[in-house]
Amino acid sequence: MKWVRPQINNLHPYIPGKQVTGKVVKLNANENPYPPSLGAIAVLSEINTDNLRLYPDAIAVNLRKVAANIFDVDDDQIVIGNGSDDVLTMIIRTFLDVGDSISVVDPTYTLYETLAEIQGARTEIYPLNNDYSLPDSFFQTECKVIFLPNPNAQTGTLFPTEQIERLCGNNNSVVVIDEAYTDFSGVSSIPLIKKYDNLIVLRTVSKSYSLAGIRVGFGISNKNFISAMMKVKDSYNVNAVSQLIAAEAIIDRKQFNWNIGKIIETREWFSKSLSDLGWKVTPSAANFILVEPVKDSPEAVKEKLEAAGILIRHFNTPRLKNKLRISIGTDEQMKNLLKVIT
Numbered sequence: 142m143k144w145v146r147p148q149i150n151n152l153h154p155y156i157p158g159k160q161v162t163g164k165v166v167k168l169n170a171n172e173n174p175y176p177p178s179l180g181a182i183a184v185l186s187e188i189n190t191d192n193l194r195l196y197p198d199a200i201a202v203n204l205r206k207v208a209a210n211i212f213d214v215d216d217d218q219i220v221i222g223n224g225s226d227d228v229l230t231m232i233i234r235t236f237l238d239v240g241d242s243i244s245v246v247d248p249t250y251t252l253y254e255t256l257a258e259i260q261g262a263r264t265e266i267y268p269l270n271n272d273y274s275l276p277d278s279f280f281q282t283e284c285k286v287i288f289l290p291n292p293n294a295q296t297g298t299l300f301p302t303e304q305i306e307r308l309c310g311n312n313n314s315v316v317v318i319d320e321a322y323t324d325f326s327g328v329s330s331i332p333l334i335k336k337y338d339n340l341i342v343l344r345t346v347s348k349s350y351s352l353a354g355i356r357v358g359f360g361i362s363n364k365n366f367i368s369a370m371m372k373v374k375d376s377y378n379v380n381a382v383s384q385l386i387a388a389e390a391i392i393d394r395k396q397f398n399w400n401i402g403k404i405i406e407t408r409e410w411f412s413k414s415l416s417d418l419g420w421k422v423t424p425s426a427a428n429f430i431l432v433e434p435v436k437d438s439p440e441a442v443k444e445k446l447e448a449a450g451i452l453i454r455h456f457n458t459p460r461l462k463n464k465l466r467i468s469i470g471t472d473e474q475m476k477n478l479l480k481v482i483t
């Protein structure tokens with residue numbers, strides 16, 4: 142189309158997991174099967190609807206304060222996004238000019254590359270080792286921004302903190318550690334922000350707080366990076382209702398701890414059950430597992446499960462085409478899945 146920028150004409154857009162309603166079990170988008178904090182849900186019935194005439198707080202003062210307390214940083218070290226995807230967009234806008242480059246691993250979350258492409262930036266891809274650990278070359282990368290999820294998206298692999306430190310200390314790049322799944326691992330790079338002034342850590346309420354639908358994410362870094370990112374964000378990027386719900390949800394440590402404990406417990410027995418069947422299971426520190434079926438092809442397994450009303454994810458890319466990614470649901474959902482495949 143002649144009116145559209147060439148970058149957009151040629152863009153490979155990010156493809157999210159299929160969203161369907163009705164009687165299906167969704168284990169295809171790493172959503173959480175359990176309800177969010179009751180306090181967070183109660184916010185909905187207590188909202189003064191007259192206030193919805195007004196714009197939301199553009200810089201989410203209260204939510205930042207609450208989040209700063211949880212993440213043990215200062216308020217001005219946090220920016221709130223419309224999901225952590227929105228914080229990724231802020232990072233791209235803040236740090237990348239046309240022609241600059243980002244570095245990512247493969248496999249990983251593909252939105253980094255898509256956003257860079259929209260900005261006219263290049264992506265250097267570093268294939269992970271066969272066991273999905275980081276290749277040595279990744280530590281020598283020269284680029285403007287490094288994007289690395291920890292645990293990694295699609296594989297669930299947790300990279301050791303020493304390696305994150307090596308990435309931050311080794312080069313002149315901005316290092317973005319995307320911790321969308323880290324609550325299921327118990328490890329975080331947030332404490333490293335004091336030590337490295339090129340580090341940004343991302344968090345979200347989408348996974349461990351069961352609130353993917355409200356779209357709230359956090360960018361955590363040094364004050365200078367955060368104030369630069371605040372300049373480029375959309376003016377009222379997080380709606381008023383989501384700000385209120387997210388603040389209540391992250392305060393509720395009891396529900397959070399229960400949720401995390403339960404998902405980890407289910408992940409561990411479910412991984413073992415699949416290993417016992419002979420499937421190859423990549424050790425996961427997230428709320429999903431990456432597996433290789435033993436007899437049937439991944440496509441056949443996916444179709445069989447779909448026919449039984451269970452959705453899982455298959456990525457048709459060279460490194461992942463033999464694999465399936467299964468989000469961790471309730472014990473009952475995982476038991477039903479096992480029944481279908483055995």
Ligand SMILES: Cc1ncc(COP(=O)(O)O)c(C=O)c1O
Pocket residue numbers: 170171223224225226227250290293294319321344345346347353356357358
């Ligand atoms: C690694 C990673 N980062 C970010 C996101 C998006 O998170 P949010 O819902 O906060 O935009 C996802 C979603 O699946 C993800 O896998």
